[in-house]
Amino acid sequence: MKTFKTGGIHPPESKFTENTPVELMPVPKELAISLNQHLGKPAKPVVKAGSEVKKGELIGEADGFISANVHASTSGKVKSVKPHPHPGGHYAMTVFITPDGQDEWAEGLNTDPVDWHGFSKEDIIGKIKNAGIVGMGGAGFPTNVKLAPPPDKKIDTIILNGAECEPFLTADHRLMLESPEEIVEGLNIITSLFGGEARAYIGIESNKKDAIETLTSHASSKGIEVVSLKTKYPQGAEKQLINAITGRTIEPGELPFDKGCLVQNIATAVAVYEAVCKNKPLVDRVVTVSGLEIGKPKNIRALVGTSFRDISLFCGNLKESTNQIISGGPMMGKAVYTLDVPIIKTTSGMLFINNVGIEKARERTCIRCGKCVDVCPQGLAPWLLANVAQLREFDEIQLLGLANCTECGSCTYVCPSKRELVHWIKYAKALVNNRQKRKSA
Amino acid sequence: MESVNLKVSNAPFVRSKDSIESVMYNVALALAPATVMSVYLFGMRALVLTVVCILSCIAFEWLMDKARNKPNSCLDGSALVTGLLLALNVPANLPLWMVVTGSFIAIVATKHVFGGLGYNVFNPALVARVFLLISFPAAMTSWPMPAPFSFDMMVDMETGASPLGILKTDGVQAALASLSLMDGFYGTMTGSLGETSALALLAGAVWLWYKKYITMYIPLTIMGSVFLFTGLFHLIDPGTYASPAFHMVTGGLILGAFFMATDMVTSPLSIRGQLLFGLGCGLLTAVIRLWGGYPEGISFAILIMNSFVPLIDRWDLNDRKAENKKKPEKP
Numbered sequence: 001m002k003t004f005k006t007g008g009i010h011p012p013e014s015k016f017t018e019n020t021p022v023e024l025m026p027v028p029k030e031l032a033i034s035l036n037q038h039l040g041k042p043a044k045p046v047v048k049a050g051s052e053v054k055k056g057e058l059i060g061e062a063d064g065f066i067s068a069n070v071h072a073s074t075s076g077k078v079k080s081v082k083p084h085p086h087p088g089g090h091y092a093m094t095v096f097i098t099p100d101g102q103d104e105w106a107e108g109l110n111t112d113p114v115d116w117h118g119f120s121k122e123d124i125i126g127k128i129k130n131a132g133i134v135g136m137g138g139a140g141f142p143t144n145v146k147l148a149p150p151p152d153k154k155i156d157t158i159i160l161n162g163a164e165c166e167p168f169l170t171a172d173h174r175l176m177l178e179s180p181e182e183i184v185e186g187l188n189i190i191t192s193l194f195g196g197e198a199r200a201y202i203g204i205e206s207n208k209k210d211a212i213e214t215l216t217s218h219a220s221s222k223g224i225e226v227v228s229l230k231t232k233y234p235q236g237a238e239k240q241l242i243n244a245i246t247g248r249t250i251e252p253g254e255l256p257f258d259k260g261c262l263v264q265n266i267a268t269a270v271a272v273y274e275a276v277c278k279n280k281p282l283v284d285r286v287v288t289v290s291g292l293e294i295g296k297p298k299n300i301r302a303l304v305g306t307s308f309r310d311i312s313l314f315c316g317n318l319k320e321s322t323n324q325i326i327s328g329g330p331m332m333g334k335a336v337y338t339l340d341v342p343i344i345k346t347t348s349g350m351l352f353i354n355n356v357g358i359e360k361a362r363e364r365t366c367i368r369c370g371k372c373v374d375v376c377p378q379g380l381a382p383w384l385l386a387n388v389a390q391l392r393e394f395d396e397i398q399l400l401g402l403a404n405c406t407e408c409g410s411c412t413y414v415c416p417s418k419r420e421l422v423h424w425i426k427y428a429k430a431l432v433n434n435r436q437k438r439k440s441a
Numbered sequence: 442m443e444s445v446n447l448k449v450s451n452a453p454f455v456r457s458k459d460s461i462e463s464v465m466y467n468v469a470l471a472l473a474p475a476t477v478m479s480v481y482l483f484g485m486r487a488l489v490l491t492v493v494c495i496l497s498c499i500a501f502e503w504l505m506d507k508a509r510n511k512p513n514s515c516l517d518g519s520a521l522v523t524g525l526l527l528a529l530n531v532p533a534n535l536p537l538w539m540v541v542t543g544s545f546i547a548i549v550a551t552k553h554v555f556g557g558l559g560y561n562v563f564n565p566a567l568v569a570r571v572f573l574l575i576s577f578p579a580a581m582t583s584w585p586m587p588a589p590f591s592f593d594m595m596v597d598m599e600t601g602a603s604p605l606g607i608l609k610t611d612g613v614q615a616a617l618a619s620l621s622l623m624d625g626f627y628g629t630m631t632g633s634l635g636e637t638s639a640l641a642l643l644a645g646a647v648w649l650w651y652k653k654y655i656t657m658y659i660p661l662t663i664m665g666s667v668f669l670f671t672g673l674f675h676l677i678d679p680g681t682y683a684s685p686a687f688h689m690v691t692g693g694l695i696l697g698a699f700f701m702a703t704d705m706v707t708s709p710l711s712i713r714g715q716l717l718f719g720l721g722c723g724l725l726t727a728v729i730r731l732w733g734g735y736p737e738g739i740s741f742a743i744l745i746m747n748s749f750v751p752l753i754d755r756w757d758l759n760d761r762k763a764e765n766k767k768k769p770e771k772p
């Protein structure tokens with residue numbers, strides 16, 4: 001069993017929904033499809049209020065190199081295009097669609113699967129770009145860009161990330177059990193882009209034994225190695241996963257392709273398969289709806305743009321004791337402030353919780369126990385970064401390795417003084433970025 | 442559903458159950474065997490002294506929180522641990538007003554004037570002990586003889602010198618004649634409340650280590666360096682210098698190494714820093730014991746090394762900075 005070398009924690013797994021098959025959620029009464037579902041520039045709207053759209057029709061066009069297309073998740077009429085709350089906490093331009101109930105695909109989309117072996121590399125990347133696929137693990141980096149690294153970077157290792165190390169989340173786990181063929185085909189398509197030498201791996205945490213078995217039986221004949229990983233957070237973080245599987249270390253300032261590695265999420269692999277073989281744009285995804293405050297925790301396949309409100313109603317409604325709703329996992333997710341927020345391509349989970357600590361939580365002084373240093377997977381000294389951030393010493397903090405922090409939150413999890421360590425680090429990062437922007441402007 | 446009042450806070454939304462309280466109460470629990478042992482050895486007076494010491498520490502903590510307009514921290518366990526450690530570091534017959542004076546020095550003059558928990562440079566209980574030792578040398582060095590199960594208040598108790606005191610004044614032969622090594626291990630010898638029983642202290646320390654509240658880098662380097670240093674001189678001249686085993690079980694070495702030097706706030710964070718800190722404590726202890734004016738040196742040694750902790754931590758800090766300086770800028 002493999003694992004990353006430095007740090008790590010093991011929070012309670014709380015995977016309530018690991019044995020719950022994915023349920024298809026019906027089309028809701030209204031969809032709010034954000035044009036900002038990816039890293040980079042938001043897409044430009046290409047529809048207006050009143051336009052009739054079919055399912056899968058382009059409604060937002062990629063604006064620039066790092067951006068992604070956005071498609072209508074169902075057929076219907078565009079009600080309006082206006083700013084709307086986004087799960088990231090800000091407002092984003094959003095296309096509202098009133099579904100016509102037909103859920104009818106546009107011409108030539110979602111066809112019967114075809115064999116992809118005849119397609120050229122450019123064809124495949126073009127299809128992925130057109131389908132608007134982004135990294136579905138959370139970061140939302142446009143997949144077509146990630147799959148076309150600079151020509152001088154030789155990729156020899158391709159890793160599919162099935163670690164799903166965040167507590168509660170089981171979306172990737174269910175996908176691995178229910179769609180192993182699609183995952184393997186998607187991985188084969190990705191691997192084919194890098195010639196014959198690239199080795200393909202699927203990394204899965206050891207708490208998902210059934211997924212390891214299922215994928216091993218489907219993948220081993222295709223030259224793919226399924227790697228069992230120790231159940232330890234953040235095993236599924238890109239740098240940690242590469243370290244666990246290949247032993248390589250991504251140094252500060254480097255990207256995975258500098259070390260010949262490429263990491264893709266399980267759900268992204270399925271989306272790649274569907275885009276290339278079925279001509280299906282990314283309009284839905286599997287979401288884990290969990291937490292102690294939701295009536296029926298479920299894994300659901302929901303259309304992009306479905307509001308948190310509709311999903312909570314579909315999952316047995318939330319209890320009155322709910323005081324926080326998290327978009328994503330409990331370690332790296334974000335708290336949303338309204339149920340109007342829609343899910344986007346990167347929403348892997350939705351948690352309804354009663355966070356009792358939040359009312360009385362108070363940051364106390366550091367007692368220098370050193371736990372944050374022990375658990376930091378990047379080998380940083382989080383207590384020191386947080387102290388320096390509070391002092392606003394931004395030159396100093398960069399020298400202490402600010403940019404190496406992956407914001408996994410392990411330090412904040414273990415801190416006995418309940419200091420908001422990762423929050424202060426994020427705060428410093430934001431201010432350092434702003435300062436650099438101002439300097440270059 | 443519309444009545445739901447959503448709150449936004451920072452990730453992560455799950456936190457471990459560890460808290461300052463859990464750390465402190467676990468340290469106190471680890472000291473329980475030594476405390477029970479002290480009551481067994483030195484009677485009710487030991488219990489009264491411990492209770493007075495803890496309560497006065499908590500009271501001073503409460504007063505200082507009020508004075509500094511800070512949230513109430515008197516029950517966070519840190520004052521309890523300071524009080525308990527101070528009690529275990531004084532003779533059982535120490536007048537109670539001196540005990541309260543010690544609590545004042547620990548909580549007010551060592552902890553809160555520096556900013557309270559987490560900001561003190563020196564270990565509060567140790568500063569208080571050294572203060573009492575220098576201010577009231579006679580009271581702090583007339584040790585009651587252990588009298589198991591004598592639950593009177595020991596008003597006219599029999600007193601004697603500590604084994605290390607005998608070693609200093611009367612030489613090796615007299616010191617060795619005063620106790621067997623097993624006395625030192627079980628604790629049936631003169632000394633401060635909690636320092637005499639190696640067995641009880643080690644049981645607590647192993648438990649703390651097992652629960653990962655302390656690491657063994659500091660205690661083991663202290664014990665190891667004292668052993669090697671005193672052992673070296675014992676080999677050179679056994680007539681003048683006592684054996685390392687004698688040094689291991691006498692005085693406050695075990696209490697200091699496992700419970701005082703490992704105080705999180707006043708010890709280095711990195712492993713190599715902890716090794717250096719332990720080595721410094723061990724060597725200074727041995728030097729003071731062998732040639733110093735005082736028979737026991739662990740308190741002074743730890744306090745001297747406490748003052749080096751910011752410097753030792755800077756070693757680590759500078760290395761981190763140097764590492765990031767040579768790395769390429771982020772594209």
